[in-house]
Amino acid sequence: MNEITIFSPATVANVSCGFDAMGFALESLGDEMIFKKTESKEVVISKIEGANLPFEACNNVAGVVAQNMLKDANADFGLDIQIFKNFKPGSGLGSSAASASGTAYAVNELLSKKYSNLELTKFAMQGEVTACGSAIADNVAAAIYGGFVLIRNYEPLDIVSIPTPSELVATVIHPQIEIKTEDARKVMPSEIPLKTAIGQWANVGGLISGLHASDFDLIGRSLVDNVAEPVRKGLIPHFDAVKEASIKAGALGTGISGSGPSIFALSEGIETANKVKEAMHAVYKDSGIDFTLYVSRISTTGARAI
Ligand code: ADP
Secondary structure: OOOEEHHHHHEEEEEEHHHHOOEEEEEEEEEEEEEEOOOOOOEEEEEEEEEEOOHHHOOHHHHHHHHHHHHHOOOEEEEEEEEEOOOOOOOOOOOHHHHHHHHHHHHHOOOOOOHHHHHHHHHHHHHHHHHHHHOOOOOHHHHHHOOOOEEEEEOOOEEEOOOOOOOOEEEEEEEEEOHHHHHHHHHHOOOOHHHHHHHHHHHHHHHHHHHHOOHHHHHHHOOOOOOOOHHHHHHOOHHOOOHHHHOOOOOOOEEEEOOOOEEEEEEHHHHHHHHHHHHHHHHHOOOOOEEEEEEEEEEOOOHHHE
16 A cells, blocks of 8 residues: 555544543544655644644644654555545634644554554554654544544553544534633643542543443433633633533533533433534624534544545
8 A cells, every 4th residue: 555545534532421531533523644655754733724724744734753663663665645634623622632643543554554552543543643742642543443442541651542432413512712721731730539530530530331231321420520621711701501402402411621712511312412503502602702613423433534
């Protein structure tokens, strides 16, 4: 194989109670990328459409992941990479993770599937260091494995794939405001009361159990975040109104996607997910803030060849 075109999904990290430990991948929103083997051993990014991102391989997560993998595999070829961004960086939907995971998946295909999904996640995490300074796994693991993932442990890395009920559909609103990662981090408490922690891990257990059993009521009851949401929602205009309107329209639960500003809701069935979209639209339409809405099933495959 000398060339591959891939789709790499947008991802929702945290998933309310799963703060810093869970993520899921969207089926119909994501980036496209083209990878061509070249004779020189260089990695060159020849095209980026849809976002203003660095072309230098060492400053672009796609370049960093590709360089690390080719070096590790002692490959006898280089790469020409084209990136087509379909959603904005800084949205809280894992833009850098889509590039990092898409690259890990594609380069692995060009290397005749040398690496496991766990190894690909580790390569993609090195890309996340370039994007945000830390090797976080929730977005990249979701984009590589597909469906819902649990980051059970970092050292050693342990990723658990959680089954996804096929009727589960996500609605996402991306208000086009900037939340600085620094600000989203600054508001987080360094310690939480034991009672809060107990509530949080009880809900994670409920969410995982609900996903396994396709128990939508349990999924809904468990989509509660007592740790990050109370302190971060103030950074997202109209968060409470979006949440209330989504639930009224039939959503199982609503939360902050990653560290925001995007807000996600999960619903049973596409019809309800579309009603939730209308409800979110109604909240934001007169806000004076530009926004984009998405409705998507959950990706069961993660990054894939197209
Ligand atoms: P979000 O998860 O909120 O969508 P990210 O955490 O993905 O946002 O942050 C994007 C950051 O990563 C930006 O500073 C951007 O310049 C940088 N970056 C470097 N390479 C890429 C790439 N290929 N795709 C997206 N972002 C990239």
